[in-house]
Amino acid sequence: MNNSDALISIAMDSPDLTAILISGRVIRDQRIFLAFPQEVISEAHEGSGKIIFRLADPAQCAHPSILKRWWHAVRAGGLSATVLPLFSFFVFGIQSGWGWSLPFLFTSVLGVVALHLSVHALSDVEDHLRCVDIPMRRSKRGGGTGALQQGWVSAGELRRWGYGMACFGVVLGIPAVLREPLILSWVGLGGLLAVLGYSGRPVGLKYRGLGDVAIFLALGPGLAVGFCWAVFGTSGLGVLELGVYFGMAASAVHHAGNLQDFEQDLSRGVSTLATVIGFRNAKLLMPALYLLANVSVAWGVWQGWFTGWVAVAALVLIPFQWRLCARALQASGPASALLESVRPATVALQLGMAALMGIALLLG
């Protein structure tokens, strides 16, 4: 180790590094300090270089309440992005006259929530271990939770939480799988792969250009089909189309993040859809995603699966989608200030799309 004042550097190939990143602590002069990663000095080849940590006395670090810390760490506020589409799928099923079971509804919703919490936690941990989210790259306004970076929870704690939630989600899904093994075992395996393999090694879908596909399937058609089979014991093309709609919205959120991370991903050899197709084409993908979402709804209305209210809901959202896409298209590069507001806007739009669709389906 090399140290000066409250900063130390640790070589990337040091055996201590992983332990420090996971625990968020360093022992120095027989005292325990919180260690916040500040800077990555990366060398020409993979795995070489150093990480600079800022050390702080735990007694002097102000922390919010444990509830607030964990609320931020697990991104509980983002659950509506999953729960609202579930509401839409449920309403669609009821409107379609499908019989449903309360216990399965309860376990399915909880199971999806658990898996959602799991994937967020494990993804944040993995990004932390790869030092993607260091303080100078993310602040609260930039969309990062900041919980790991501020030492509110350690990566080890969050990882245990993530795996715990994954197990809990699996356990909750078992009754439904036993009821409908043919469909749900595959959907369940796919979901588990998405959760554990999204960022976890050795799969790391999000680092190999497959994150976008995983997001689309897991939060779109996969979620729709899996939920409906679990709750209603059946599914249909209409709910699949709904799944496509929500999947596109979720993909847009993910893609907005990839646009911003474009140069960083390129320099670290991380493959995303954006880096594969290039920045200019990646910008064009944003309106394409929303267009496809609206086309799926239009198709559903044309086929008679959805009522006119659904079409109205989709139309109402188009000006917001257009404004967001215009901003993304105007951005001159990944570091453009114009992109800064795009990601939160895609999140807000995703919620808006889910909420309005649910209301439209209810009205129908």
Added chain:
Amino acid sequence: MISLGSVSVRQALGGLEFQLPERSSVPEIEILLNRSVLLGGKRLRPLLTFLIADCLEIPLEKVAPFARAAEFTHAATLAHDDVIDEARLRRHRATINARASNSRAVLAGDFLLAKALKEISSAEKPELVAGLASVLEELVSGEWLQLEARGITHVGLRHLEEVARKKTASLISWCCTVAPVLRGCEPGTLRRFSMMGEYIGIAFQMIDDVIDYQQGGEKPFAQDLREGLVNLVTHHLMDQNPGMDSEIERVVAEFRAEEAMLESAGSPASAPVTRWPWSSEQLERARETVRQAGNSKIFAARELWAELVRELRLDEKAPSVRAIFEIIEKIPKRTA
């Protein structure tokens, strides 16, 4: 006072002429430049170029053209920046656009860039010329990004660091690689010199942002905000204080309205004091956050220089080696 390394470095820097001879076919351009952007300045870029050359035992006359090219490039960007920012003063003197016109300021900047390229056009290492050309690309794209961000308050750290990297760090990074390239250093070594320069440049810019919120400095208080630009301190003010976003937006809108009114009235744009939406404690906390982040960059630069000293077996006690450590250490202590 920063030590300037060895006697030879002091002599080389002192002997390097940054004033243009005023003998070109249009001497007015050179006169304008000599009385504005080429006058004064810290000469950090040529200094780093000479110091590293001295450490690597490269004859200083060999790097002198590169040192001058770096300073010309920097001065050219100042001339162009003054046009974009509609600045009337630089270093207590009238800017080129204030003395002459915007068009002449742009042309004067272009003239200096041509001079910079001419200085190094016969360099024995064409990669240095290509490197400076890449730096020019970065400088322009950094300015472009910043221009795009004018009036936008939702600006992230990634954007701010990228602008700092392109506008400030890229040229300093190039200066740090001149002597190593001439010496024929390995790619890994070159990369470390380049990274060291980048960290120095970014730290320099971060401290600039802190100084921007200092009363009694060379520039008016919160000059960036007056120009509709969010810098690191402003970003952290908003990040640390809920509700500050809308207040900052109000201030930016006020400045823009004032500027438009003053310009249409025909008088020089000097925005009056407005009601600042932050307390002194809030401002100091934001400045301290940026200083802390700057310390990480300084630490990284120092680590890299220490590694290079070990790797190249340089004499740690040599004046130029110590001078580079000193430059790195002094950056956070800047007040101007």
